[in-house]
Amino acid sequence: MMTSLKKRSLSDELADRLREKIQKGTYGPGDRLPTEPELMSLFEVSRSTVREAMRVLANSGWVKVQQGLGTFVESNNVSGEPLGQRLKRGEEEDLEEVRSLLEYRIVEKAAVHRTDADIRHMRECLRLRQVHAQKGETAACIEIDLEFHSRLAAASGNPVLADLYQALAIRLKKSFQDRFKNVESFEKTQRLHEELLENIVLRNAEKATELLNLIVRS
Structure with a gap:
């Protein structure tokens, strides 16, 4: 056949x-x-x-x-099999579990190792995230949201964690494109992201991870 x-x-x-x-x-x-x-x-x-x-x-x-x-x-x-190829075949539930575990550790380490340059980059990402959300630009929101979390991974100070997140982000982009057809979710979680960053600035890992859990479940 x-x-x-x-x-x-x-x-x-x-x-x-x-x-x-x-x-x-x-x-x-x-x-x-x-x-x-x-x-x-x-x-x-x-x-x-x-x-x-x-x-x-x-x-x-x-x-x-x-x-x-x-x-x-x-x-x-x-x-x-290369990690990127394996992630392409991953089920949504499995990917979200990996994302949660990976980002939890990233946030913990970023709260300790972030630099002033990291903070500036992440603030700019969140500024653009809000601008794109206000304009109703869903695709741009997805791009800048992933950029923010990639910057967060880089701020962890662990290049392996950052590389793992970059590989995951490629697969997450496709998942987000399927899930988010408008900017509503990005508008709702903007404040959570801003609070997350402020607690990274304050080196408050415990509060930052609590906010991350809220973001991942949103």
Whole structure:
């Protein structure tokens, strides 16, 4: 039966479909994947799309390309998958749990390690957040909200935490775009964000984390 793909990010979509088949055992470690022409026919995509999907899978350790022999499944374990790719497949509930845990630790450390420059950057983010909300600019609100929290992560003084949040923020952006169709939520949580920042300034980690919990649940 023909399995056509949606006309968006075709190579990523194809890579995701094949990865799912590997995880489900349709193709196990050592198995040879269908040939390029077979994949082109099965998914109704071009040769370049198939090759790009194979490149994605090979770079993340799922398959190995053997010249003249074909493409073989290397692993069915997600441990070899880049974090960004794994987050793309995450369920909303799981992502929110990770977000809550990660930001809780970020806020604790930011309250200790933030610098004057960090505070200036975050104040400017919140100023722009309010401006965009007042203008009804939902997309801009999403961008600047994520920028604020990324700045907060950087203020933690832990570059690994900051990198983890940056990876998560890419996935959160898509989630926010699906969830927020207007600026109402950004207007409602503006004051909470401002209070959060003020407690970061005061180095009051306990109060800051309480406010974070309110923001995440909003």
